[in-house]
Amino acid sequence: MVKVGIIGATGYAGAELVRILLNHKEAQIEWFGSRSYIDENYADIYRNFFELIDADCLGDNMDELASRVDVIFTATPQGFLAGVLNEDILNKVKIIDLSADFRIKDVATYEKWYKIEHKSPQFIKEAVYGLCEINRDKVTTQTRLIANPGCYTTCSILTAYPLVKEGLIDPDTLIIDAKSGTSGAGRGAKTPNLFCEVNESMKAYGVTTHRHTPEIEEQLGYAAGKEITVNFTPHLVPMNRGILATEYATLIKKPDGTYPSYEELKAAYDKYYAKERFVRVLKKGVCPETKWVEGSNYVDVNFVIDERTGRVVMMGALDNLVKGAAGQAVQNMNLLFGFDEAEGLSMVPMFP
Numbered sequence: 001m002v003k004v005g006i007i008g009a010t011g012y013a014g015a016e017l018v019r020i021l022l023n024h025k026e027a028q029i030e031w032f033g034s035r036s037y038i039d040e041n042y043a044d045i046y047r048n049f050f051e052l053i054d055a056d057c058l059g060d061n062m063d064e065l066a067s068r069v070d071v072i073f074t075a076t077p078q079g080f081l082a083g084v085l086n087e088d089i090l091n092k093v094k095i096i097d098l099s100a101d102f103r104i105k106d107v108a109t110y111e112k113w114y115k116i117e118h119k120s121p122q123f124i125k126e127a128v129y130g131l132c133e134i135n136r137d138k139v140t141t142q143t144r145l146i147a148n149p150g151c152y153t154t155c156s157i158l159t160a161y162p163l164v165k166e167g168l169i170d171p172d173t174l175i176i177d178a179k180s181g182t183s184g185a186g187r188g189a190k191t192p193n194l195f196c197e198v199n200e201s202m203k204a205y206g207v208t209t210h211r212h213t214p215e216i217e218e219q220l221g222y223a224a225g226k227e228i229t230v231n232f233t234p235h236l237v238p239m240n241r242g243i244l245a246t247e248y249a250t251l252i253k254k255p256d257g258t259y260p261s262y263e264e265l266k267a268a269y270d271k272y273y274a275k276e277r278f279v280r281v282l283k284k285g286v287c288p289e290t291k292w293v294e295g296s297n298y299v300d301v302n303f304v305i306d307e308r309t310g311r312v313v314m315m316g317a318l319d320n321l322v323k324g325a326a327g328q329a330v331q332n333m334n335l336l337f338g339f340d341e342a343e344g345l346s347m348v349p350m351f352p
């Protein structure tokens, strides 16, 4: 049995980790880490765990935790892990970080977009970007540090990846229009996330400046084999969970001057995803919807060719707290410890 510690267990992503790990055959949660609720019973904070968990919240002392568990999930704000990480901790325990501290390889890019100084740049190179479907081979039992991808980025990258990788679209023409439910903003009280501000409304935010832009550009740039520039615009929508990404790009014409066909694009998606357990390429003409993935680790993707404009419209949907955060983090834990990659993640999407 793998002993697990969660720092940030009282946040939305942390609570989702708890929910998933309770059904994991190989994992036992030993530490419910918190900053504001130390010594309070965890099930008093999240009453869905009443009679399922009887443990009090502990603090966020990584040095102490590293000696008590086999793996630590940090579901904490940007900058927390980078501020406390050291070689001694990494020698004792594996870390899966749900924040962005180790996702971006270029420290200057991180500091520019996140507007904070990176306190542990020496570990950035070692961290593996844990987008399992693409980097599975890099997540081994020897890996010490996982940078778990973000929710918008997981959806945006997986939706476009096959067409970028196969050179079927011009990646510099990529426009990503993404919507997120409000749990994506976390549990902390913020005026823009109050019921009256969010309910019955939709808005774009972070236009041209959102911090997920460089993460998407970096990862899709690896797929394209060159640096790329994309437009990424997130929107806040009045629902609890879910991300929908609608992505537009110009198709690359074939040598005979025609655009690739539906079958050729579908073959690209199938090449990368046909065997993936958590990526579902939908039937022709079916558009992904957040409600069909809610509560599960699935990403649903599909595309439609627009012959008139020579563009393809790609679509992806996932649950931001599962495949966009805790589910993917557990998928990474499974790879780190050599378990079945889907252990604990067989949740069927819930409906209605």
Ligand SMILES: NC(=O)C1=CN([C@@H]2O[C@H](COP(=O)(O)OP(=O)(O)OC[C@H]3O[C@@H](n4cnc5c(N)ncnc54)[C@H](OP(=O)(O)O)[C@@H]3O)[C@@H](O)[C@H]2O)C=CC1
Binding pocket: 007, 008, 009, 010, 011, 012, 013, 014, 033, 034, 035, 036, 037, 060, 074, 075, 076, 077, 078, 080, 098, 099, 100, 149, 150, 151, 183, 184, 185, 186, 187, 188, 320, 321, 324, 325
């Ligand atoms: N929400 C989402 O959909 C996704 C979130 N993420 C990432 O996961 C991380 C957590 O997000 P989320 O759960 O939404 O955030 P929340 O605001 O809901 O939770 C934050 C957690 O971190 C703890 N915390 C806050 N500040 C500190 C600190 N200075 N030191 C130690 N612990 C602290 C909080 O403890 P306490 O409650 O005790 O104050 C809480 O447990 C973030 O990095 C986020 O970017 C990634 C993908 C998706």
Ligand SMILES: CC(=O)N[C@@H](CCC(=O)OP(=O)(O)O)C(=O)O
Binding pocket: 098, 099, 100, 149, 150, 151, 152, 153, 180, 181, 182, 183, 184, 185, 186, 212, 234, 236
């Ligand atoms: C709706 C909302 O506010 N979403 C958050 C992103 C979600 C998140 O937590 O960021 P990471 O995926 O990078 O960890 C935001 O836009 O800042």
